[in-house]
Amino acid sequence: MSNAEHISPLGRGLLNRRSFMKTSGFALGGLGLAGLLAEEDPTGFSGKQPIRPEIDPHNPYAPRPGHFAMPAKQVLVIYCPGAVSHVDTFDYKPALEKQHGQKADYIPKVTFEGPPGNVAKAFWDFKPRGQTGKMVSDLLPNLAALTDEFCFFHALHSETAAHPQGENFFNTGFTMEGFPSFGAWVTYALGTENAELPGFVAINDPRGLARSGNNNFGSGFLPASFQGTNFTAINPPDNLKRPEKFAAADDAATVDLLKSLNNRHLEKFPGDADLAARIASYELAGKMQTSVPEVMEVTNEPQFIQKEYGTESGSDLRKEYAKNCILARRLIEKGVRVVQLFNGSDPSGGNGITNWDSHANIKDSHAMQAEIMDQPTAALIRDLKRRGLLDHTLIVWATEFGRMPFLQGNGTGRDHNPGAFTCFMAGAGVKGGMSYGASDEFGFKTVDNRTSVYDFNATILHLMGLDHERLSFYHNGLERRLTNVHGHVVKEVLA
């Protein structure tokens, strides 16, 4: 976009010389700036030089090439707010069975919510699954059946033990607020494949937004064009529909008049890119009024799909989440660059269980949450694979941290554990049937191939063909990145 202050000092110098900006209908690409910016930077930036996406102000969403070729063109993030217990799902710890009900010397005096209780074994039985024999618990039987597709990260650790900061950290790379989300970074870099749908869609939980709200899919200091558009299978984006009182002809008349007014105005400012972009945005909005309701029509899917996803059985929340899963598949099918699907809200929504947070009665609360998440999510992954979409789509299943191998003082719940947790990836570019890294024998801390959230995000970007050290945006004195100044790509998981 034509916000010159966000270009690196070197880039600004070049632009000044080339009489940058609005009058010429200019696009960064026209100057081949990306190449020029690889030159030496006079301000002494060390490390790799940023690669700027070549954004056409007429069409900021036009697809753009990545930094290098990789199979993943789209990404689906399934985010589970509240912190899923790794020791009750994917990270099998037989040692906990021996210690069950006992004190242990590694238990700290105080954890996030206060004084802890005794060690507790997993609340569900673990069984070997698939060809790899991966041990997964009975809590998530449908996902368990797909483990041959998954690449587990068992040695993840976070910088915070609080949910909102943890959500921020996972989704924006910073515990503090106001930084661009992962999806915003990716659409900023790559644009999108379908010109008639938003490039980045955030499908929020039927119960509402997660604790960090809009920050999880916001654009931070990137242009607002790249923020996630918030809609679900039931709720369209704000103000998408023609106002109820208006007839189609009312809209057509408004649009035609607007067009003629804008065209006359543009005659006074020939070639002005900002004005032209705004005219184009109205055209795109018009297209979205048709294309978004179309993609939302999940009930038109055949019966076997409805059944597989579970839109007609189970709890009401499960039915709604299942519809969102179908929506996610339809969006990926249509070429939307980033789809972020939430399975959980802040603690005020729903029927008492609002997300994976389980400080008390983990057995009930995780079970309720799993009932909602398991079958539809598994169906979504299977469906994507069946349609060949996993060839170019990366799936990321994530949560902000893990839960403790011991109980809280109340004896029924597990507290937050930022020391070790598990997420997984699947699909384009990533090895299936793989487990990377390990937590200690209790699942308390990571020990082997420790993976920071920065590393995890760097790896996702890499899989999308983006160098996390070169995808940056100048803001207030720094080249800001999704991975701050950290992060290493985990090469071992690349297919």
Added chain:
Amino acid sequence: MSRSFQIIAVLLCVAAWAVGETHWSFQPIKRPDVPSVKGNPIDAFLNVRLARTGVPANGPASAQDLVRRVSIVLTGLPPTPEEVRVFETRYAKDPEQAYIRLVEEQLGSKHFGERWAQHWLDVIRWAETNGSEANLYRKMAWVYRDYVVRAFNEDLSYDQFVREQLAGDTLGRGEATGFLVSGPHVPPATVGQIPEAIRQARADRMDEVIQTVGSSLLGLTMNCARCHDHKFDPVSIDDYYSMAAVFQGIEFGSRSPEFGPDHPRRQRGEALLKAIENERKKLHGTGPWQEDWGGYREVHFGAAKFKAIRINFKTPYVGVDELELFGPDLKQGNVALASRGTKVSGPDHMAQRGRTTVSRINDGEYGTMAWRARAPNGSQEKPWALLEFAEPQTVSFVRLSTNREYYYEVDYLERMPGLSFSHMKIEGEGVDGKWRTLADTHFIEKINKERAVRAAPLKAIQTHISEYEEQAPRPSFVGRFVDPGVTRVMHRGSPETLRAEVMPAAPELLAGDLKLNSKTPDAARRARFAEWVTARENPLLARVMVNRIWQHVFGQGIVLTASDFGKAGAKPSHPELLDWLASEFMMPIRSNATSWSVKDTLRLLLYSDAFKRSSRPAKHGGDEALLWRFPPRRVEAEVIRDGILRASGKLDTTLGGRSYRIHNVKKTYAQWKVVDNHGPHTWRRMLYQERMRRVDDQIFTAFDFPDCGQVRAKRPVSTTPLQALNLMNSPFVVQQAALIAERAESEAGQGAGAVKRCFELLLGRAPQAAELKASLAVSHKRGLKFVARALINSNEFAFIP
């Protein structure tokens, strides 16, 4: 040469030696010669560059464009059709005089301060919620917003504006310290109980303060030096923690702002207290009474000297964070305080969980550390508290609360905290050693019914109390003060790896030794820092501010990176002009100008030819920074919303006060939900829309309205289909389009007249023949409101011409 100037010169030499050449912005400001003595000095500087590059400047803009441009730049409001007409008439007679009159009228408008306050609030990401999970409302934080509006309207000199924001508590402008706590913060409840996390959260809050001060005043990205020496600028990790030491006495929270005797809020508060006192006089002799002050309750009775006071609660459970005893002379203060030798006792066996003993009620601390007592089931004895004075004291009323801190800080939540006590009997031991009943709340209720004479004064008191809550000095989210203690460098930014002690100071490179130490009290640290930062030797303060002013006038700064004047920032496009402006800002030599005057600086800019140029593009495509034309730009969200309301005639132009609310009343850990973003209660300037971190208002957030998470020197300008959808279909626009059409028809009748009026109301001009024809067709077939809807969405409406 002043002493500090010598120091800075020496230091700069040292620094130059150390880092090679001193970066331009750290060098002292030297007043450059104006290239030409004729005309506006700004044009003189700009014309040199234009002449050198051979880019021809545009001619003057039309009167119609000028009036719209000046009006939006200065007040954020597009002109009314009447203002346009008046200006055009005057302009035809005498362009120069007409223009001067226009600029002076707009500078004198009360809306000027609203517009420029919005810019300042952006810079410091000020908001009325704290962000993070609970995103709680910051009660009465808006007193700071009103302060900023007033400061710009009164053209408070910028150095004084800065001093007050840093140390307003010492200057009778206590609410100005809202500046320091403008950033987001995580409240204790969501930090958790791990001590390391609690320390980290405090360090994060300090970082927000340093970000605010560093970027807004100095244009320095100080926070880059939190973990290690700054990568690009000569700011060391020691500098960072020295500056942290200056502000270590600040904590995010509320306090009752210190107001000078001339402060309108203080005067109003005093008047209300007097009115309440008058009503109380009417109650004297009619028996005791109670007053409900929201956060606390008062029980009044006849003044007398007592050796002790005893409160007998009548319910089995009580929670009291503080119990205070006052006499008619408020100057004597709370005589219940333990620090005044008063001894407190109560039924120890009733105290909950051991740690909530009765001593909490006279320790002088409000908040969660309260006395919580529960009588055993079936017990005749209920909780009670006995306060025995060291010397007999005159007492006339009791004031008690359950969690006064929470009440002052929390608002708009579904479950507001109440008082955890109800009926009580108060007894006093006279100097004669005899106990007697002073007040019994059951008895009070009884006599309230029986003695009719009490009704009017009791009602008047409660009315005044609610007025007092809104209009008087009240606890407001403008920061609270804590013991600053000793500050140490945090190795790699971690509070767990403390290193050497540092003294409160500004960056060494800028001669920032403030001659302070770890024993210097908080207020003195900030006051001294304020002196340092506003000293004319400081090369950054004036440069940064004149650049901000320039940016808001011309669309981009002489330095593009308005909050980063360091090495990673942009270089000035016109370095001499910037320094000349900064010199003039601090010490003007032109006649009739005052030091540090924002309005005088704006006069300079707006009276230049550069500002008055036509914005039309030209084939030569010269660099915009040369200002061969006035660069047109899209207006901000506020200008669109305010402009629509002005066009419909519905804009309520009341200045200041509580913000209007578009969201729900929520549970503590819930997200705010927008419930009404368009009803009549929202028909105020958008500056007064409760500024909520992270809340999408479902219309204007899409227009790059900041999320207030990170400091923002300039809003990005992006174009998205969501903006189009919001401006076409939102209930606000739909309703306003109808109101504009209604107004046009009532003022100009049906048909062409009404269409013309719509153009005037929204675009400040009459339609051209083709426009009129097309619009009339729409008006006939579909209705005039669709013409208004199209105009609201037009590019012409959204751009400064």
